[in-house]
Amino acid sequence: MLGGFADKQLSPLEADAVAIHVEQCGRCRQAVREQQRVQHVLNSFQPPPVAEARWDQIGKRLRAELEGKAAPLKLKTRTHIESLEPTPMSVPSLRADELATPFQRSPEPPRPVIRVPSTNARPPAVTVLKVRSPRHRDRMGWVAHVVGAAAATIIIALGMVPVYLNPQPVAMPIAPVAVAARAAPTAPTEPIALAGPEDVSILDVEMTVPGYNLIVSGGDADDVAAVLVVPSKGNG
Amino acid sequence: MVGGRRQGDAADEAAERDARRDMDLVERLKKGDAKALDELYRRHREAAYGIAYRLVGSREDALEVVQESFIHVMRGIQMFRGQSSFRTWLYRIVTHAALDYRRWRALRVADSLDSDISTEPAVQSGDRSPQDAAADRDLGAAIDKALSNISEKNRAALILYAIEGMSYREVAEVLGISIGTVMSRIFNARQRLRELLATEIG
Numbered sequence: 001m002l003g004g005f006a007d008k009q010l011s012p013l014e015a016d017a018v019a020i021h022v023e024q025c026g027r028c029r030q031a032v033r034e035q036q037r038v039q040h041v042l043n044s045f046q047p048p049p050v051a052e053a054r055w056d057q058i059g060k061r062l063r064a065e066l067e068g069k070a071a072p073l074k075l076k077t078r079t080h081i082e083s084l085e086p087t088p089m090s091v092p093s094l095r096a097d098e099l100a101t102p103f104q105r106s107p108e109p110p111r112p113v114i115r116v117p118s119t120n121a122r123p124p125a126v127t128v129l130k131v132r133s134p135r136h137r138d139r140m141g142w143v144a145h146v147v148g149a150a151a152a153t154i155i156i157a158l159g160m161v162p163v164y165l166n167p168q169p170v171a172m173p174i175a176p177v178a179v180a181a182r183a184a185p186t187a188p189t190e191p192i193a194l195a196g197p198e199d200v201s202i203l204d205v206e207m208t209v210p211g212y213n214l215i216v217s218g219g220d221a222d223d224v225a226a227v228l229v230v231p232s233k234g235n236g
Numbered sequence: 237m238v239g240g241r242r243q244g245d246a247a248d249e250a251a252e253r254d255a256r257r258d259m260d261l262v263e264r265l266k267k268g269d270a271k272a273l274d275e276l277y278r279r280h281r282e283a284a285y286g287i288a289y290r291l292v293g294s295r296e297d298a299l300e301v302v303q304e305s306f307i308h309v310m311r312g313i314q315m316f317r318g319q320s321s322f323r324t325w326l327y328r329i330v331t332h333a334a335l336d337y338r339r340w341r342a343l344r345v346a347d348s349l350d351s352d353i354s355t356e357p358a359v360q361s362g363d364r365s366p367q368d369a370a371a372d373r374d375l376g377a378a379i380d381k382a383l384s385n386i387s388e389k390n391r392a393a394l395i396l397y398a399i400e401g402m403s404y405r406e407v408a409e410v411l412g413i414s415i416g417t418v419m420s421r422i423f424n425a426r427q428r429l430r431e432l433l434a435t436e437i438g
Contacts (some may be wrong), residue, residue: 003423007397009404038426041437042398045379047289050299058303059277063270066310077304077336184347 002028006035245276260324265313277306280323284330289353290395291334292341293380301337305330320409328410329404331392338388375436385437393421394429 003008005018007076022028258279264272284305289298308329316325384389389411395420396407407418430437 001419003426004404004419007404007422009419034430035426037422037437038429038433039398041375041433042379042394042429045376047298048295048376049288050285050295054299055281058273058281058299061303062273062306062310066270066273066308073304073307075304075307076340077301077308077333097388120427195287 002031003035006032007039253308255321255323259318262313262316262318262322273306273310275357276309276322280326281306283323284326287327287330287395288334288337290383291331291392292337297337297341298334301330301334304337305333308333324409327396327406328412331396335388335392358416360390378433378436379429382429385432388426390428391422392426393418394425397422 001010001018002022005015005022008015010018046169061070061073065072138148241431258276261272261276261279265276281302284302285298288301288305289295293296294300309326316322383395386394392411393407393413396402396410397404402410404415404418404422407422408415411418413421
């Protein structure tokens with residue numbers, strides 16, 4: 001394409017598409033310049049001229065053969081005339097839709113966004129061990145939604161019972177992961193299950209923090225069905 | 237822009253006129269008209285020589301290729317059906333004849349170990365100064381040498397385009413390949429020339 005562009009042999013549509021690319025790509029711009037430079041040198045150099053007498057000599061020889069005045073010349077070349085007449089060719093060209101987005105890579109699928117818990121006591125080192133495939137995530141997503149919604153309904157319902165029975169302010173736990181992390185130095189011996197913390201939004205990612213395994217599962221980017229903080233073997 | 241279009245239209249009209257004239261001459265040649273042969277020869281001999289020279293690399297060899305090509309035309313004119321222009325047909329014959337001639341000569345050299353083969357890349361200086369002529373001779377020799385180091389297929393495509401000023405479509409017709417292949421062959425040939433002529437081109 002670059003050679004055709006340098007020689008102005010492309011269709012207007014093709015030339016426009018290449019021009020857009022060449023404008024942005026220094027390497028291709030350089031290649032086009034080099035092609036034009038070589039072409040200029042070739043254009044300026046002509047084969048050695050032939051004297052008119054020599055042309056006449058050949059002309060006379062041809063005529064003598066045509067008129068039968070000379071014996072047919074024995075040729076050094078064997079050219080198959082019958083196969084040399086070109087037939088009209090169908091020349092494939094780029095379609096308009098192929099040229100609409102020239103030199104553009106196909107769009108990459110969006111990468112999953114992984115956000116770590118936004119708690120004050122978040123451990124500094126977090127190692128992602130495994131990210132499940134998007135297909136698996138899609139399959140499990142609706143289950144997590146149902147489970148999460150049911151759990152939230154139950155918690156809200158249970159929370160409203162004391163309000164009805166005793167209308168006093170109730171201290172609600174906040175940032176459960178922070179609580180779990182603060183408790184971590186004391187090395188809990190049993191897994192701590194935290195359901196639906198609003199400030200944790202990690203999707204189906206299993207992580208390890210030094211001394212503990214933090215397992216987050218279910219839900220989607222804005223809703224986590226369950227978080228488990230489990231002491232690692234070395235800590236137990 | 238308008239001027240450019242008018243120029244292009246004028247060139248197209250001239251090319252069409254030339255093609256029609258060629259076809260008239262071809263029809264006359266089919267009937268054995270020697271004057272038609274003379275005119276066809278005069279109209280196309282320089283272009284045929286330019287192609288042949290680039291492919292065989294010497295003036296006398298190129299002239300021999302031109303002579304043989306026109307003999308092929310004379311002997312095969314009854315088979316020409318006019319599906320392409322005469323010019324395209326002739327250039328195709330010249331290209332094939334030149335490549336065939338090179339093979340014939342290579343065999344002859346191998347057989348006889350004949351070292352007395354002209355390799356003249358001579359450029360006649362005409363009215364130019366001796367310095368200019370010498371510079372042309374040097375550049376010409378360098379280009380000839382570089383061209384001989386390019387693959388035969390790429391060289392043929394480049395020569396038809398660069399020497400004869402044929403369009404990519406015409407080159408495709410002459411060589412019997414697609415325009416995409418013509419494009420890549422010419423591009424590769426010039427890339428290679430750029431490497432080989434790094435000193436001369438700068």
